[in-house]
Amino acid sequence: MTELLQTLIFGALIGGVYALMATGLTLTFGVMKIVNMTQGALLVLSAYLCYSLWVHFGIDPILGAFLITAPMGLLGVALYKLVIERVQRIDHGLTIVATFALAMIAEGLIALAWGPNTRATTPPYFNRSFRIGSLVVPQAQLYACLLAIGVTVVLQLVIKRSWLGYAITAASENPEGARLVGVEPVRVGAWIFAISVASTAFGGAALSFLFQFVPDSQDVWIGLTLSVVILGGLGSLAGAFAAGLLLGVAEAMTTTYVSVRWATAVPTLMILIVLTIRPQGLFTRATRQDLAT
Amino acid sequence: MRVTILRRTLVVAALAVLIAYPIVSNDLYYQNLLILTFMLAIGASGWNIMGGYAGYISLGNSVFIGLGAYTTGILAAKHGVSPFLGCLVGGLVCAIAAALLSLVTRRTRGMYFVIVTFAVLQLLALVTTTWSSLTGGSPGLALPLPTWSLDYQNWPFYYPLLGLLVLTVAVSALVRRSKLGLGLFAIQDDEDKATGLGLRTAVYKMIAFVLGGTFIGIAGGIYAYYVTFLNTGAVFDIVASVLMVLAALLGGRGTVWGPVVGAFILEPLANFTSTGIGGANSGAIRLLIFGGLLLAVVLFLPRGVLPTATSLWQRAMARRSRPSPDEGAGPAQRSSASISVSPRGSDVDGGGRVLEVHDVVKTFGGLHAVDGVDLAVERGSITGLIGPNGSGKTTLFNLIDGTVAARSGHIALGGKRIDRSGRATRAHAGLARTYQLPRLFPSLTVIENIVLPERRLSFTRLWRKRVTSPERQRAIAVLESLGLANFADTSPADLSYGQRKLVELAQALWLDPALIMLDEPAAGISPALSQRLADLIRSLHSQGVGILLVEHDLAFLSSLCQHVYVMANGKIIANGSVAEVSADRAVVDAYLGDDVALAPAEVHA
Numbered sequence: 001m002t003e004l005l006q007t008l009i010f011g012a013l014i015g016g017v018y019a020l021m022a023t024g025l026t027l028t029f030g031v032m033k034i035v036n037m038t039q040g041a042l043l044v045l046s047a048y049l050c051y052s053l054w055v056h057f058g059i060d061p062i063l064g065a066f067l068i069t070a071p072m073g074l075l076g077v078a079l080y081k082l083v084i085e086r087v088q089r090i091d092h093g094l095t096i097v098a099t100f101a102l103a104m105i106a107e108g109l110i111a112l113a114w115g116p117n118t119r120a121t122t123p124p125y126f127n128r129s130f131r132i133g134s135l136v137v138p139q140a141q142l143y144a145c146l147l148a149i150g151v152t153v154v155l156q157l158v159i160k161r162s163w164l165g166y167a168i169t170a171a172s173e174n175p176e177g178a179r180l181v182g183v184e185p186v187r188v189g190a191w192i193f194a195i196s197v198a199s200t201a202f203g204g205a206a207l208s209f210l211f212q213f214v215p216d217s218q219d220v221w222i223g224l225t226l227s228v229v230i231l232g233g234l235g236s237l238a239g240a241f242a243a244g245l246l247l248g249v250a251e252a253m254t255t256t257y258v259s260v261r262w263a264t265a266v267p268t269l270m271i272l273i274v275l276t277i278r279p280q281g282l283f284t285r286a287t288r289q290d291l292a293t
Numbered sequence: 294m295r296v297t298i299l300r301r302t303l304v305v306a307a308l309a310v311l312i313a314y315p316i317v318s319n320d321l322y323y324q325n326l327l328i329l330t331f332m333l334a335i336g337a338s339g340w341n342i343m344g345g346y347a348g349y350i351s352l353g354n355s356v357f358i359g360l361g362a363y364t365t366g367i368l369a370a371k372h373g374v375s376p377f378l379g380c381l382v383g384g385l386v387c388a389i390a391a392a393l394l395s396l397v398t399r400r401t402r403g404m405y406f407v408i409v410t411f412a413v414l415q416l417l418a419l420v421t422t423t424w425s426s427l428t429g430g431s432p433g434l435a436l437p438l439p440t441w442s443l444d445y446q447n448w449p450f451y452y453p454l455l456g457l458l459v460l461t462v463a464v465s466a467l468v469r470r471s472k473l474g475l476g477l478f479a480i481q482d483d484e485d486k487a488t489g490l491g492l493r494t495a496v497y498k499m500i501a502f503v504l505g506g507t508f509i510g511i512a513g514g515i516y517a518y519y520v521t522f523l524n525t526g527a528v529f530d531i532v533a534s535v536l537m538v539l540a541a542l543l544g545g546r547g548t549v550w551g552p553v554v555g556a557f558i559l560e561p562l563a564n565f566t567s568t569g570i571g572g573a574n575s576g577a578i579r580l581l582i583f584g585g586l587l588l589a590v591v592l593f594l595p596r597g598v599l600p601t602a603t604s605l606w607q608r609a610m611a612r613r614s615r616p617s618p619d620e621g622a623g624p625a626q627r628s629s630a631s632i633s634v635s636p637r638g639s640d641v642d643g644g645g646r647v648l649e650v651h652d653v654v655k656t657f658g659g660l661h662a663v664d665g666v667d668l669a670v671e672r673g674s675i676t677g678l679i680g681p682n683g684s685g686k687t688t689l690f691n692l693i694d695g696t697v698a699a700r701s702g703h704i705a706l707g708g709k710r711i712d713r714s715g716r717a718t719r720a721h722a723g724l725a726r727t728y729q730l731p732r733l734f735p736s737l738t739v740i741e742n743i744v745l746p747e748r749r750l751s752f753t754r755l756w757r758k759r760v761t762s763p764e765r766q767r768a769i770a771v772l773e774s775l776g777l778a779n780f781a782d783t784s785p786a787d788l789s790y791g792q793r794k795l796v797e798l799a800q801a802l803w804l805d806p807a808l809i810m811l812d813e814p815a816a817g818i819s820p821a822l823s824q825r826l827a828d829l830i831r832s833l834h835s836q837g838v839g840i841l842l843v844e845h846d847l848a849f850l851s852s853l854c855q856h857v858y859v860m861a862n863g864k865i866i867a868n869g870s871v872a873e874v875s876a877d878r879a880v881v882d883a884y885l886g887d888d889v890a891l892a893p894a895e896v897h898a
Contacts, residue, residue, distance in 0.1 A: 275409055
């Protein structure tokens with residue numbers, strides 16, 4: 001019983017972090033129908049930036065995340081303006097190929113900048129735990145999960161309450177109509193990418209003290225974030241959060257009761273199962289699709 | 294024509310050089326380079342059948358190299374199976390894997406396929422590493438060394454791979470020329486519409502993916518013997534997958550030779566970077582080069598080298614002759630337009646209802662788009678459906694043809710329930726439709742558009758020519774009666790809006806439908822074309838085709854329809870002759886917007 005409870009705690013905490021790592025992808029996928037394959041590389045880049053701040057200036061990675069959000073946001077705008085928006089005009093179907101190419105480039109640049117060695121940040125809490133009776137709550141996981149909840153709530157408020165959120169929703173549902181009332185979809189697209197990539201900074205910070213990373217870790221993380229988004233359904237932040245939790249718990253259960261070696265297969269297996277059986281995701285209802293055509 | 298001759302000469306010359314090369318030279322470096330190039334060319338051509346023709350991009354095609362290689366390797370290392378047999382078994386395993394993977398595309402489109410293929414690659418790499426009792430795990434799997442004499446050098450790899458490449462390209466060319474290829478390009482353009490024309494798109498995609506996967510799998514098996522040592526990282530390699538995509542895009546996606554040309558450009562470059570760049574950073578630099586190249590191709594050369602070069606060449610050599618686009622109607626060969634149709638089921642029984650819709654409901658969230666509609670079309674009659682914009686007419690069409698599923702209710706065609714059937718099945722049962730805005734397939738010519746519809750799935754038919762000569766004769770006759778014979782071999786983009794509507798109608802009629810649904814056929818077209826359209830509808834009527842017609846033009850309607858239904862707010866509020874319904878108080882209110890919500894209660898009394 002304790003073992004099960006402990007597994008659930010580990011799973012839920014890490015699941016929240018998975019959702020956090022996927023928020024950027026959730027946004028671009030949900031709002032713009034763009035699968036941004038650079039998500040993994042952006043996470044790893046953020047982790048390296050946090051690592052450098054930690055090693056050279058002793059800045060805590062969570063604080064570091066706040067410092068790098070602005071530059072990451074700018075990077076998002078550049079990504080959109082220089083590549084994505086152009087490729088969309090040529091052939092929307094190729095955006096996924098183009099972003100994959102960018103991910104390769106990013107991995108190469110990261111490897112040149114930081115070298116091939118394994119890195120991780122080690123803030124004081126990275127290997128400490130709280131104890132509740134016989135249960136263990138690792139501090140790092142807990143803080144990362146709280147960060148995840150915070151970021152999700154703030155983004156949810158931005159989308160549901162602010163003018164920008166209305167504009168984003170409008171432009172995603174009906175670009176022509178949005179243009180008629182003065183909401184320029186291209187500008188909204190730049191904003192979405194700014195927010196999406198900026199939020200990735202937090203996921204990267206969590207990555208930096210929860211996992212070890214090398215430049216080609218991005219392969220693993222793009223796979224994982226994709227499965228969060230697909231499980232959650234078409235880009236709803238709440239759905240992604242639920243999906244993250246489910247994935248985290250499923251992974252933790254596999255680790256405890258099957259084998260740690262098979263735990264990494266859980267996300268990819270989930271992608272296959274969900275897309276075969278319930279492609280709209282686990283946490284959404286089918287909506288009207290014929291308007292788009 | 295000149296491009297064809299040039300291409301043939303080049304291909305024959307290149308093939309002769311490749312066949313002669315190992316005989317005249319024993320330079321192992323270049324033999325190795327060519328072997329790897331053949332591998333990539335097979336990979337890219339195989340990828341192209343699904344990715345280039347059908348537009349389903351896979352980022353995981355090296356899965357097939359891995360599966361083929363490991364199947365062959367395991368069979369050889371553990372069971373002593375001959376490599377020649379092992380490769381074929383590897384191909385078979387890949388065929389099965391591809392068939393299973395293509396099941397995912399039954400319900401999802403485009404980007405999901407990319408994600409799935411990517412995920413499968415990761416998953417299989419993980420499985421082969423973890424399942425070490427079978428695969429040797431992360432240390433790898435050593436194959437028994439070939440038993441043939443070393444004097445043969447690389448010939449036992451070189452010639453089988455060259456042969457396989459020729460076979461792959463030949464099959465790819467055959468597919469492209471066949472009805473299978475026609476369907477795949479239609480899927481790329483507008484899969485939804487293709488299904489509505491009776492194409493079992495899932496079968497098309499499965500065949501395409503299986504063909505490509507099988508060839509790559511066999512190549513993987515040969516490759517396993519060539520390298521004699523397998524490990525997961527080397528065969529389930531995302532970079533190898535990306536190289537296949539890159540080669541196909543670079544050479545020209547959707548063309549027969551593009552992927553081959555791309556491979557011959559790319560592999561020497563790849564080989565140079567892996568041998569020419571050393572040191573700790575070589576991996577990173579390779580990523581930069583190939584990532585950069587892929588991005589550059591997508592951004593600056595999206596059509597690829599071969600199509601770009603071909604069109605430049607053609608422009609330089611000669612101006613293509615094109616019919617001058619006649620504005621409006623164009624000369625009609627016959628006095629009134631008519632297309633001969635043999636509506637299905639008409640010989641079974643003369644009377645009765647061809648379409649019956651009973652109590653059909655469709656909701657979108659809280660909106661009742663179609664709210665308990667009853668409607669019937671008598672066999673061989675022209676029935677009208679009118680109503681203000683947003684009253685649910687198009688949604689009703691979508692429910693009848695299966696584009697969207699009804700929440701409840703019955704729909705029967707010729708007495709058989711169809712509301713649980715797929716779209717292709719409904720088309721096979723004799724249902725056809727046109728769209729408010731015509732949706733022709735831009736990658737196909739006008740005549741290919743017309744003959745695309747499929748009355749039933751037949752595997753022998755899939756391998757026939759895109760347009761067989763009887764089909765061509767019949768389609769030309771149809772185009773002549775529409776005054777469009779000159780446009781048979783042009784792109785639908787060269788047609789005017791009204792002409793496209795006529796072609797779409799001819800396309801739908803190719804199904805020999807028992808019932809055709811026309812969504813605002815006369816909207817936005819010239820009076821001359823509209824007249825021709827009315828003639829055409831009358832001639833269909835006289836041949837026994839049931840017609841359900843959505844139209845706002847009441848004069849047009851009253852000249853054609855015996856019976857009219859009026860829809861408002863998702864409900865049928867009146868029916869009868871045009872004169873009757875236009876006198877109906879509720880109908881007038883619905884159009885003028887007066888207390889619509891109150892009106893329906895009074896109508897049926």
